[in-house]
Amino acid sequence: MKISPLQLARYQYNPKLPGMLRNGISEICVKNGNPTESVADQEKIKALFPNTYGKNEITFQKGANTSKAKKQVVGVILSGGQAPGGHNVICGLYDALKATDKDNVLYGFKGGPSGLLEDSYVEFDDEYINRYRNTGGFDIIGSGRTKLETEEQFAVVAEVCKKHGITAIVIIGGDDSNTNAAVLAEYFAAHNTGVQVIGCPKTIDGDLKNEDIECSFGFDTATKTYSEIVGNIERDANSAKKYWHFVKVMGRSASHVALETALQTQPNICLIGEEVAAKKMSLAQITEYIADSVAARAAKGWNFGVAIIPEGIVEFVPEFSVLIAEINELLAGKKADDFNALPSWNDKYAFIEAGLTKESMAVFALLPQSIQQQLFLERDPHGNVQVSLIESEKLFSEMVKNNLAARKAAGTYNGKFSALHHFLGYEGRCAFPSNFDADYCYSLGYNAFMLIQYGFNGYLSKVSNLSKPAQEWVAGGMPITKMMNIERRHGHDKPVIRKALVELEGKPFKYFEANREKWAVETCYVYPGAIQYFGPSEVCDLTTRTLALEKA
Ligand code: FBP
Numbered sequence: 001m002k003i004s005p006l007q008l009a010r011y012q013y014n015p016k017l018p019g020m021l022r023n024g025i026s027e028i029c030v031k032n033g034n035p036t037e038s039v040a041d042q043e044k045i046k047a048l049f050p051n052t053y054g055k056n057e058i059t060f061q062k063g064a065n066t067s068k069a070k071k072q073v074v075g076v077i078l079s080g081g082q083a084p085g086g087h088n089v090i091c092g093l094y095d096a097l098k099a100t101d102k103d104n105v106l107y108g109f110k111g112g113p114s115g116l117l118e119d120s121y122v123e124f125d126d127e128y129i130n131r132y133r134n135t136g137g138f139d140i141i142g143s144g145r146t147k148l149e150t151e152e153q154f155a156v157v158a159e160v161c162k163k164h165g166i167t168a169i170v171i172i173g174g175d176d177s178n179t180n181a182a183v184l185a186e187y188f189a190a191h192n193t194g195v196q197v198i199g200c201p202k203t204i205d206g207d208l209k210n211e212d213i214e215c216s217f218g219f220d221t222a223t224k225t226y227s228e229i230v231g232n233i234e235r236d237a238n239s240a241k242k243y244w245h246f247v248k249v250m251g252r253s254a255s256h257v258a259l260e261t262a263l264q265t266q267p268n269i270c271l272i273g274e275e276v277a278a279k280k281m282s283l284a285q286i287t288e289y290i291a292d293s294v295a296a297r298a299a300k301g302w303n304f305g306v307a308i309i310p311e312g313i314v315e316f317v318p319e320f321s322v323l324i325a326e327i328n329e330l331l332a333g334k335k336a337d338d339f340n341a342l343p344s345w346n347d348k349y350a351f352i353e354a355g356l357t358k359e360s361m362a363v364f365a366l367l368p369q370s371i372q373q374q375l376f377l378e379r380d381p382h383g384n385v386q387v388s389l390i391e392s393e394k395l396f397s398e399m400v401k402n403n404l405a406a407r408k409a410a411g412t413y414n415g416k417f418s419a420l421h422h423f424l425g426y427e428g429r430c431a432f433p434s435n436f437d438a439d440y441c442y443s444l445g446y447n448a449f450m451l452i453q454y455g456f457n458g459y460l461s462k463v464s465n466l467s468k469p470a471q472e473w474v475a476g477g478m479p480i481t482k483m484m485n486i487e488r489r490h491g492h493d494k495p496v497i498r499k500a501l502v503e504l505e506g507k508p509f510k511y512f513e514a515n516r517e518k519w520a521v522e523t524c525y526v527y528p529g530a531i532q533y534f535g536p537s538e539v540c541d542l543t544t545r546t547l548a549l550e551k552a
Pocket of ligand 1: 388
């Protein structure tokens, strides 16, 4: 296999651990914190997690290691979408496990949670691990989106653990995967299996965070990658002065990625889904807002600009989510076959018109035909519209174009509008982890092993104080149940980790809000450039603007 010079150089990078984990395994002890409560619905969560609820938060500190000597056989899985740094979580876990006892074993279950169910695994050794140090991607063992949530599945996992003598499972995943980690931990405790479960907070979307988890890993690298590209596009726009670029950025639901990218690059427009929902903005209002910026800039002779559109935006537009719900209903069960059998788009359009309410039909009629068709073509396995596949960057640019045509007819706009479209998602999920993510992830993995060694179950590996240099980071653990509440999912009340949306009262949004009017009409672009891995710390160890503002 040919290895790039950068990858070769990154193999040599030594990730930084929090100061308290730097003295060697024999010098790490536990400091007990307070007992915990779930963020809401305490009685219900307590009843559902009788064995794992209410445990103490803990931090590690320098002191004699008092954990019981025990051979550890640990299984690890990667769950859900890729996020830069996942390999380093496994490397940190492996290094701590082997530093404790070279006879300890680490298995990697392949392809995500399904690897555990199918008993498909590899046993890591130095040679295997060394090939993946400080690299992006999840290809070390692969990932998957199978959900581990039923008693039958847990029983299979318990059997697999018994077969291999597994003492602990580490689940590296987002809010859903860590919710399932908590349920699995409770199952193991209730069945006296002796197997522990530890979670690690992963997702580029940045929506697994709270007062304890300052950010999920991968968010830093992914947003730096998107910001580099948006900055390059801004510079091109400002050089050519003839295009408006509509850039959709990933983030299935929350708009953290869009907001962070905007804070780094100062585009003319950035939509924030949470604000759209809070203000109940209609498609027409959003369109008007963007068109105002286009027109104001055109009046200065600037027929160019950059607009960032978060992937999850359409679900936040109230009239659009009603429309989607109606379409799901319209095509439920066999009705989808009747629809698909119709010979032409005109026939299909008539079917839609007859099935939607007047209000939703009015919204539907506003959409460009390509988007109308997407709403009926792209379905998930349950038959629902796949909202994340809707090309919202094209939706908004088309609607802005129509709006500007009307302004032109009314004599209030006399510019040129030529739009280009981009979708930034997969480009960022497997980038070489930034120094921040390389350090953070390695620390999460190393710390996860310390939690295992000290016998904790149903805990999330927690590393905090992240806006400070790594030496000052604080390592410890938090019961996953602390982050849970009850939510309605698929018609049932379920205990889940609360998803963190962009807070409209939070400092990152407030900063953006205070500046965006100026950014909309002037040209205030910032060009962040590529992630730097070697060089001065103020360039290479930068955290996100979101984290810096939140902790300011
Ligand atoms: P996770 O929440 O599993 O980390 O994944 C997030 C994400 O990258 C979203 O931003 C995006 O909408 C989705 O995954 C894409 O999923 P897929 O990889 O299945 O196309």
